[in-house]
Amino acid sequence: MKRTLGTCYYPEHWSTELWAKDAERMVEAGLTWVRIGEFAWSRLEPTPGDLHLEWLDQAIEVLGQAGLKVVLGTPTATPPRWMIDKYPDMLAHDAEGRARKFGSRRHYCFSHAGYRRECARIVEILARRYGKNPHVAAWQTDNEYGCHDTTISYSEAARRAFQEWCQARYGDIAALNAAWGNIFWSMDYNDFAQIELPNLTVTEPNPAHVLAFRRFSSDQVVSFNRLQAEIIRAHSAAPTAHNYMGRITDFDHFKVGDDLEIASWDSYPMGFLEDRVGAEPAHQKAYARQGDPDFQALHHDLYRAVGRGRWWVMEQQPGPVNWAPYNPAPLPGMVRLWSWEAFAHGAEAVCYFRWRQAPMAQEQLHAGLLRPDSVDAQAMDEVRAVRDEIAQAPDVAPHQARVALIFDYDADAAWAVQPHGAGLSYFGLVFDVYKALRAMGQSIDILRPETRDFSGYDLIHAPGLMHMDAALKAALIAAQGHVVFGPRSGARDADMTIPVPLPPAIAGLDVTVDRLESLRPDSPIALEGGGAFTGYRELLQGGADVVLRTADGEPAVMRSGQLSYVAGWADVAGWRAILTPLCQEAGLTVLDLPGGLRLRDTASERFWFNYGAAPINYEGRQFAPASVLRETRKD
Numbered sequence: 054m055k056r057t058l059g060t061c062y063y064p065e066h067w068s069t070e071l072w073a074k075d076a077e078r079m080v081e082a083g084l085t086w087v088r089i090g091e092f093a094w095s096r097l098e099p100t101p102g103d104l105h106l107e108w109l110d111q112a113i114e115v116l117g118q119a120g121l122k123v124v125l126g127t128p129t130a131t132p133p134r135w136m137i138d139k140y141p142d143m144l145a146h147d148a149e150g151r152a153r154k155f156g157s158r159r160h161y162c163f164s165h166a167g168y169r170r171e172c173a174r175i176v177e178i179l180a181r182r183y184g185k186n187p188h189v190a191a192w193q194t195d196n197e198y199g200c201h202d203t204t205i206s207y208s209e210a211a212r213r214a215f216q217e218w219c220q221a222r223y224g225d226i227a228a229l230n231a232a233w234g235n236i237f238w239s240m241d242y243n244d245f246a247q248i249e250l251p252n253l254t255v256t257e258p259n260p261a262h263v264l265a266f267r268r269f270s271s272d273q274v275v276s277f278n279r280l281q282a283e284i285i286r287a288h289s290a291a292p293t294a295h296n297y298m299g300r301i302t303d304f305d306h307f308k309v310g311d312d313l314e315i316a317s318w319d320s321y322p323m324g325f326l327e328d329r330v331g332a333e334p335a336h337q338k339a340y341a342r343q344g345d346p347d348f349q350a351l352h353h354d355l356y357r358a359v360g361r362g363r364w365w366v367m368e369q370q371p372g373p374v375n376w377a378p379y380n381p382a383p384l385p386g387m388v389r390l391w392s393w394e395a396f397a398h399g400a401e402a403v404c405y406f407r408w409r410q411a412p413m414a415q416e417q418l419h420a421g422l423l424r425p426d427s428v429d430a431q432a433m434d435e436v437r438a439v440r441d442e443i444a445q446a447p448d449v450a451p452h453q454a455r456v457a458l459i460f461d462y463d464a465d466a467a468w469a470v471q472p473h474g475a476g477l478s479y480f481g482l483v484f485d486v487y488k489a490l491r492a493m494g495q496s497i498d499i500l501r502p503e504t505r506d507f508s509g510y511d512l513i514h515a516p517g518l519m520h521m522d523a524a525l526k527a528a529l530i531a532a533q534g535h536v537v538f539g540p541r542s543g544a545r546d547a548d549m550t551i552p553v554p555l556p557p558a559i560a561g562l563d564v565t566v567d568r569l570e571s572l573r574p575d576s577p578i579a580l581e582g583g584g585a586f587t588g589y590r591e592l593l594q595g596g597a598d599v600v601l602r603t604a605d606g607e608p609a610v611m612r613s614g615q616l617s618y619v620a621g622w623a624d625v626a627g628w629r630a631i632l633t634p635l636c637q638e639a640g641l642t643v644l645d646l647p648g649g650l651r652l653r654d655t656a657s658e659r660f661w662f663n664y665g666a667a668p669i670n671y672e673g674r675q676f677a678p679a680s681v682l683r684e685t686r687k688d
């Protein structure tokens with residue numbers, strides 16, 4: 054399969070006369086895919102029931118006749134204004150209890166039954182009309198679930214749905230009271246109908262209550278998406294995707310992905326740099342025109358897992374965006390680098406957002422592949438270069454990595470509910486491990502927590518899994534490769550209670566967390582091998598071997614055979630010190646990649662990426678700034 058390119062297009066924004074010329078130019082630029090429709094509801098149905106689909110018929114026909122394949126988006130991220138008149142209570146509510154207003158997008162509550170019916174209706178109309186259209190080769194549900202902080206809603210519809218969810222999960226109210234520990238502070242309920250949402254409490258709400266509400270909110274996204282996916286599948290054989298976002302972790306993407314054929318995500322490397330990567334100002338400055346060297350790769354690996362191997366970049370930044378604190382232009386070469394990095398990680402397609410820069414409304418300052426006057430914009434030459442390279446080069450071969458990292462959205466929720474120290478997050482912990490492994494030259498597969506077969510992996514890293522069910526524990530204990538647990542592994546039961554025997558309670562690994570503490574950012578605890586525990590550490594007891602200590606003499610890593618436990622949140626240097634001997638023992642070559650140099654192995658090739666703004670000379674190879682090097686693997 055050849056890798057493909059595409060773009061996001063809004064025919065409803067432009068006069069009909071432009072469409073054919075646009076399509077022709079897309080084909081010339083080497084694009085295969087054109088995604089349309091995902092925000093067009095008010096044009097498809099200007100007033101309730103008054104459908105205007107002829108323009109969409111025509112757009113699909115014009116694009117398809119030019120040789121493009123259409124990805125048709127369902128328009129449910131932008132309910133039109135009349136919908137709010139019909140259902141004033143469909144708006145999501147923020148934690149202060151205020152309705153979020155009409156006037157941008159994503160202004161709906163996932164729990165509102167009336168809005169769900171409207172979504173099912175419009176999706177059914179589109180799926181029936183275009184399900185067998187030869188030009189509609191893929192679908193997209195909605196747009197970026199969770200973006201703009203929209204997973205969680207404190208509306209009345211959410212409250213009622215949450216009560217039903219609790220009843221289904223716990224059966225009777227006494228069981229819920231016991232599971233949540235509601236005797237503490239006399240929080241016992243007599244009836245499910247009394248259960249409130251966990252906002253506006255006088256002080257901190259019960260963490261079990263908050264975690265349950267987060268799980269419920271995640272399940273609402275899953276069922277909202279499933280509703281659409283099932284309707285599309287009933288009428289169309291074309292695959293369906295959703296376009297996920299960077300560092301949005303408040304719903305379980307694996308569960309949404311189970312109902313879709315393809316995962317995709319929207320990659321804005323420079324947009325994400327300042328507020329999602331979580332890096333120091335000097336790092337942000339160094340990568341201001343490139344994006345963080347590891348952030349995209351982590352998401353590529355994550356969404357490959359969400360898509361069970363089938364995944365795309367649905368939106369790729371082609372120039373400055375409009376929404377980050379600062380919006381510089383990318384270094385020449387970065388659009389090509391980002392595209393090839395996605396392909397090296399297995400993306401089937403990379404689509405650029407957007408075709409032509411919009412002269413109106415919120416995203417006037419967002420670059421496209423064309424300027425508002427239709428002249429080629431900065432990225433076009435690089436897109437053509439990628440087009441030519443795809444045509445000439447061999448295809449990227451799929452590959453199972455030897456290092457695995459487990460990512461668990463439920464653990465992310467548990468850390469968010471109870472971080473124990475300011476700034477501590479599960480995503481941040483996993484990202485630090487990932488960064489360390491990448492700088493050590495490793496290619497990584499991300500696995501979901503339901504994984505039971507770890508064959509082929511020499512090193513399996515499972516940091517921060519606050520709750521681990523017995524089946525996951527057993528599968529990890531039985532794995533052939535070395536398994537690294539901790540910190541906080543198995544720290545809570547399924548309902549956010551400290552289990553006894555005390556954590557981590559891993560059979561075959563004689564380690565018990567005796568005490569724990571969170572640390573001020575200015576008070577790290579040094580590790581003997583280099584690096585430090587930052588933010589959080591545990592004090593361990595037990596008979597397992599102590600293989601690394603903190604400078605204050607406490608166990609930092611304990612080990613029995615193929616199982617290790619790490620007693621804290623190490624910084625990148627600390628993870629390097631901890632993981633290097635384990636990688637070497639497993640026969641993995643450990644590198645020390647300089648600056649922004651990163652690599653990704655496929656079955657037959659090694660791709661090198663220099664995210665740096667300066668040339669790098671490494672092991673006899675010269676890497677220009679913002680460049681890609683593709684070579685046959687020698688090992």
Ligand code: GAL
Binds near residue numbers: 321406419
């Ligand atoms: C994405 C979104 C697009 C557009 C883009 C701008 O998050 O899906 O519709 O808003 O950002 O960067």
